[in-house]
Amino acid sequence: MSDTYATNLERAQRYLERFRNNTTGHYINGEFTLGNGGKEYDNITPTDNTAIGKIMAGSTDDMDAACKAAEDAFEAWAATPGAERKRLLNKFADRLVERADEIALVESMDCGQAVRFMKKAAERGAANFRFFADKAPEAQDGLALQQQEHTNFTVRKAIGPVGIITPWNTPFMLSTWKIAPALAAGCTVVHKPAELTPLSAYILAEIADEVLPKGVWNMVNGFGESVGKRMTEHPAIKAVALVGESATGSHVMRQGADSLKRMHFELGGKNPVIVFDDADFERALDAVVFMIYSLNGQRCTSSSRLLIQSGIRDKFLAALEQRVRNLKVGHPLDPDTEVGPLVHTEHYNKVSSYFDIAKEDGANVAVGGKRITEASGALDPAGNYLEPTLFTEATSRMRIAQEEIFGPVLTTITFDTEEEAIAIANDTDYGLSGYIWTENTGRAMRMAKHVEAGMLWVNSENNRNLPSPFGGIKMSGIGRDGGDWSFDFYMETKNVCIAHGTHRVPQLGKG
CATH class of the missing domain: 3.40.309.10 (Aldehyde Dehydrogenase; Chain A, domain 2)
Structure with a gap:
């Protein structure tokens, strides 16, 4: 065993100790909670298929509470000036960097990814937050569209509370990739992490607890057929962003149909x-x-x-x-x-x-x-x-x-x-x-x-460029992440048309 491996193992065991000794629950309305009516299950590490702790699978009551918290917090968060959201999200990024070692080692043990790749996860997550933090002050900006006798301009406003469903393959990085633009836009968030890899989502919730107003970030652990389904059906949730399998995307679309939720899907590939x-x-x-x-x-x-x-x-x-x-x-x-x-x-x-x-x-x-x-x-x-x-x-x-x-x-x-x-x-x-x-x-x-x-x-491998659109076609997804494309999803666009007072208004009923 190399010295570096031994050190990694010792640090990982230290970081995991609190998860081994305590049931990992949810983060709802600024409180860490085991919820109401959920059931525990073992969190298994793929390194040897032993348990590294217990996770509380949430109930529909837990999801209802999280959605209500996001709904109650939305108006104040959406009204927060973009410059203040920028400050808070950059502070969030600072905390990610400070906990980078913990995030990498916990993530490797939770999902089995080689630590050589996970070492960069916190840096990439922080980069996601910084990029969208810097865009927060301009998120509501639109376009000026001129006509001869009218001027049109557009403005954008946050769509409302949004649901974020993230996968188990690179859970930490993909959570930040989805949640950072939602917060920068002025949306509040309910996050459902993958049930197989929940630990880095809990670390994210801990940082949210330090940095953000209560109710802005909520997280419920559990399974798609219960809390995931309730999220996608809940009337308070105005949009759902999912990273997952194509079959899961079909289920989520059906579940959100009655409330006409906006959907963004990043799904499978055979590239x-x-x-x-x-x-x-x-x-x-x-x-x-x-x-x-x-x-x-x-x-x-x-x-x-x-x-x-x-x-x-x-x-x-x-x-x-x-x-x-x-x-x-x-x-x-x-x-x-x-x-x-x-x-x-x-x-x-x-x-x-x-x-x-x-x-x-x-x-x-x-x-x-x-x-x-x-x-x-x-x-x-x-x-x-x-x-x-x-x-x-x-x-x-x-x-x-x-x-x-x-x-x-x-x-x-x-x-x-x-x-x-x-x-x-x-x-x-x-x-x-x-x-x-x-x-x-x-x-x-x-x-x-x-x-x-x-x-x-x-002539390149997958090169990541945050301002560029990211997403697929056919069965690989709907919508685009990245740059302004993310704001198009998390925000509603309003057009305002102002007349110059010179055009002829059609007349009826004058005889």
């Missing part, structure tokens, strides 16, 4: 990375490996389909196979770990089921395709560890090329022409992101036009 013969070989190889095997492949924008042009297929796949074999699977707190355990046994079983599916459909398991059942270093075989896996000789209609596996599993498909690459890339119900590797600028422009995805990167 292609398209590598042409003329690509920068080493840079493309680096990006292909990083964008599927980092974060355990549990990332909505993972490039889980490699489309490789036939001219470099053999050379590229040989190099790729070697890189996949070299990936270090291990305990998430080990600084050398590149791939950690999958978040939960149920998901672990789902991902590993595709090993047999691939063989049945005629694909080749070039690397991996097995559960890890023997101890190695800090890796406990009782945890949810899989060998990083590479499928080759696949076709576009195989299940491994169509379904979101959401694990460290890459499916490769060969193509010959640009037109064939486009057809294969678009041959899916999803349309979140895509990646194109070519040195031909004209080809890059053509591919960017025709590949069906909300976001495309050319």
Whole structure:
């Protein structure tokens, strides 16, 4: 065991001690509470499938209380000057940085992500808050639209209390990504974290308790079929932002239909990375490996389909196979770990089921395709560890090329022409992101036009740019996050038309 790993483990155990010794509940109207009528369940770490504490699953009464608190606090928070919201949200970001070590280590133990990636989580969360904090003073600004005899101008106002439902894959960062713009816009928030990874949401609530007026931030733990359903149906909630599976998005849309809630969905993906013969070989190889095997492949924008042009297929796949074999699977707190355990046994079983599916459909398991059942270093075989896996000789209609596996599993498909690459890339119900590797600028422009995805990167891995729109098309989602697009969702736009007193008003009834 390295000194750094030992230190990480000691610190993590210290941070987790309070969660082990106390039931983790909710944060409602400025109070930490176990609620009314809920039931406890074990919070399991995927490192060895042991409990790291008890979580109180909330009741519908708890969700009602949270929604009422957000409703009561909304008017005052929306009326708070943008400059003051900016100050408070920057203070929130400062506290995130101060607790960065705690957030990273707790998150790694809770969801199984390698600490090398979680170390940056607090920094990214703080960046989310600072970016939207700085935009808070201008959130209500609109446009001036001139006519010859009228002037139109638009203003924006916060839509009201909003519900935020966040996932288990990178729960901390995605919570800040959704909640920061809502608060900057003047909305109050009810947050329902994923039931599998609730601990960083509790840390966020603790910081909210220090920084924000009571009722502005509320958090209820629990399950989608109870508290999640109640949130999406509650009349006080005016909009719901969800990050999750496409099937969950369909459920949430149905549940919110009667109250005509505004919906924003960031859902699943089966994202292609398209590598042409003329690509920068080493840079493309680096990006292909990083964008599927980092974060355990549990990332909505993972490039889980490699489309490789036939001219470099053999050379590229040989190099790729070697890189996949070299990936270090291990305990998430080990600084050398590149791939950690999958978040939960149920998901672990789902991902590993595709090993047999691939063989049945005629694909080749070039690397991996097995559960890890023997101890190695800090890796406990009782945890949810899989060998990083590479499928080759696949076709576009195989299940491994169509379904979101959401694990460290890459499916490769060969193509010959640009037109064939486009057809294969678009041959899916999803349309979140895509990646194109070519040195031909004209080809890059053509591919960017025709590949069906909300976001495309050319000669790059997933580069994050906060002012840019983030979101998908088709079954991958509705709406966009980022920059002013976030305010378009969390705010209502009002148009005001002022006459100059010079136009002719139509006359009726004058005889």
